[in-house]
């Protein structure tokens with residue numbers, strides 16, 4: 416039954432790990448490696464308690480299954496933590512989200528002012544029952560009903576609440592509440608049913624991926640058995656209510672804790688040479704990144720409990736941009752690479768090797784750097800923005816159909832040349848706002864770019880608008896010689912020059928970045944995070960599997 420694939424272990428194992436590998440290899444007749452030393456050691460201690468034949472049964476079961484359907488394209492959302500000494504006001508947060516075209520967010524509470532600021536923005540919101548309110552909600556359906564009335568019913572439909580995350584990583588951070596977790600979900604759901612909101616609002620609870628044991632190879636993954644009494648009814652609930660499994664996926668920690676077993680490129684979605692790709696010996700599926708391996712481990716762990724049709728939404732994933740001296744990989748380039756690649760991966764609807772084409776919508780952790788967070792420096796540096804809304808780094812997303820944060824690669828502006836003749840400037844300004852068809856309304860009195868009220872300043876705005884309207888094509892920043900290209904963003908105060916990232920890190924339309932975005936592939940037409948439209952699941956994995964085994 417087992418495939419003895421000639422498989423190059425992509426990772427270097429330490430001595431003690433290596434003994435385990437040998438042992439397991441002998442025991443099961445195939446070669447495995449794990450993604451976390453801690454889990455690996457556990458594997459050795461427990462010997463998994465599974466014999467070869469049981470494992471085969473598990474494999475066989477896999478054959479019958481695997482219909483996870485996604486009826487929407489995947490989206491990228493962002494988590495909003497509030498542990499900032501200088502937390503922007505809800506209005507400022509909402510403005511940043513709008514400017515960045517962020518259409519999906521998750522809050523760690525159900526703050527009334529925040530939900531009010533999000534009203535009529537079209538932003539999809541996942542609200543949370545914080546862990547400190549969980550016991551109350553899980554012990555009393557009246558408390559749950561009250562929670563829903565106060566936090567949800569009072570805000571919909573103006574604020575588009577689409578999900579309720581009940582607690583956060585409860586099994587691992589608040590195990591005492593585990594016995595009431597499923598009740599909490601059920602009570603919340605009943606209250607939604609009573610308000611006729613259960614179709615539009617899903618109820619679930621985010622899990623740490625550390626509840627999944629033996630997550631590599633993914634086909635052997637299972638949930639920590641201690642939690643079966645919670646997981647089984649929980650999965651039943653998710654299945655019967657059409658909800659999804661919420662999973663937090665942190666390749667950064669997997670990488671950090673692997674003691675060199677996991678390569679940085681593998682964690683960052685960087686291309687690996689084929690010989691370094693991780694191959695699941697049971698399924699022959701190739702894993703090119705840690706993220707997919709963890710998501711598939713969750714699918715397999717659910718399948719192990721006979722739940723095969725529950726979709727996964729990744730409620731947290733990200734990478735810190737700064738860390739202490741002993742956290743050298745918490746670095747800006749790595750954070751940028753991870754998040755840029757993650758966004759491209761998700762929006763492309765690539766799915767995972769187990770469920771190719773099935774969307775795995777993902778919320779990035781997180782919007783702001785939270786300077787008040789305890790712990791190592793990296794804890795304070797997961798954000799895409801600082802408290803002023805200035806991006807921490809520029810994501811490289813050109814061509815992926817959406818732009819988050821000012822991607823200033825090759826970005827230039829067109830402004831009036833210093834000392835240019837005023838009459839010629841005026842003539843060029845008149846031409847730009849007239850025949851040039853530039854929208855010059857921001858230059859009117861009382862509008863953001865009226866000040867400074869000089870010909871040169873107004874001409875600069877108009878020239879730049881024309882230049883970007885023309886996709887920064889060569890020759891479009893000339894104006895009889897009174898205009899010149901510059902790399903300095905001329906935006907000032909609330910006067911944001913066309914094509915600029917804006918002083919506060921507002922977004923740039925990809926049209927201005929990539930004038931011929933026409934030529935880029937498939938999903939590159941949408942400027943926003945979310946592009947609607949039905950999409951059915953492709954389940955090639957299943958077919959492949961049969962082809963191999965039968």
Ligand SMILES: *[C@@H]1O[C@H](CO)[C@@H](O)[C@H](O)[C@H]1NC(C)=O
Pocket residue numbers: 556557560605
């Ligand atoms: C709460 O539960 C009790 C008994 O299970 C039931 O009678 C009551 O209707 C429930 N209340 C709500 C608000 O669901």
Ligand SMILES: *[C@@H]1O[C@H](CO)[C@@H](O)[C@H](O)[C@H]1NC(C)=O
Pocket residue numbers: 537539572573575577
């Ligand atoms: C909320 O979002 C859902 C999913 O995109 C959409 O179908 C619905 O129309 C939205 N509701 C409101 C009130 O905007």
Ligand SMILES: *[C@@H]1O[C@H](CO)[C@@H](O)[C@H](O)[C@H]1NC(C)=O
Pocket residue numbers: 457590625628639640641642
């Ligand atoms: C499984 O869960 C139990 C209960 O929380 C915990 O004591 C144990 O350490 C977990 N096992 C692993 C390997 O994480």
Ligand SMILES: *[C@@H]1O[C@H](CO)[C@@H](O)[C@H](O)[C@H]1NC(C)=O
Pocket residue numbers: 719720721
């Ligand atoms: C899963 O289903 C199989 C076949 O129906 C059954 O033998 C097995 O006990 C089930 N496993 C669990 C964990 O429910």
Ligand SMILES: *[C@@H]1O[C@H](CO)[C@@H](O)[C@H](O)[C@H]1NC(C)=O
Pocket residue numbers: 759760763764765
């Ligand atoms: C996007 O998906 C297509 C197939 O659907 C795949 O060939 C391509 O490599 C993917 N691109 C990225 C960046 O993942």
Ligand SMILES: *[C@@H]1O[C@H](CO)[C@@H](O)[C@H](O)[C@H]1NC(C)=O
Pocket residue numbers: 805806807808809821823904915916917918920
């Ligand atoms: C975004 O653009 C502004 C103005 O062009 C610039 O000052 C800022 O440094 C940029 N942000 C990043 C992260 O490069």
Ligand SMILES: *[C@@H]1O[C@H](CO)[C@@H](O)[C@H](O)[C@H]1NC(C)=O
Pocket residue numbers: 813824825928
């Ligand atoms: C920036 O310019 C270089 C050289 O002209 C080009 O290869 C690259 O694709 C450009 N990048 C973007 C994002 O336009």
Ligand SMILES: *[C@@H]1O[C@H](CO)[C@@H](O)[C@H](O)[C@H]1NC(C)=O
Pocket residue numbers: 803908909910911917918919
């Ligand atoms: C940028 O931020 C400053 C201060 O933080 C604020 O006064 C200004 O209005 C902001 N501009 C925009 C365009 O949001």
Ligand SMILES: *[C@@H]1O[C@H](CO)[C@@H](O)[C@H](O)[C@H]1NC(C)=O
Pocket residue numbers: 913914922923924
């Ligand atoms: C981006 O494009 C949209 C639609 O094409 C337009 O309404 C918006 O003003 C543009 N924003 C910027 C900053 O250019």
Ligand SMILES: *[C@@H]1O[C@H](CO)[C@@H](O)[C@H](O)[C@H]1NC(C)=O
Pocket residue numbers: 930931932933
């Ligand atoms: C996009 O392609 C179509 C057809 O190939 C063409 O007519 C159109 O002008 C192109 N648009 C841009 C912005 O290049």
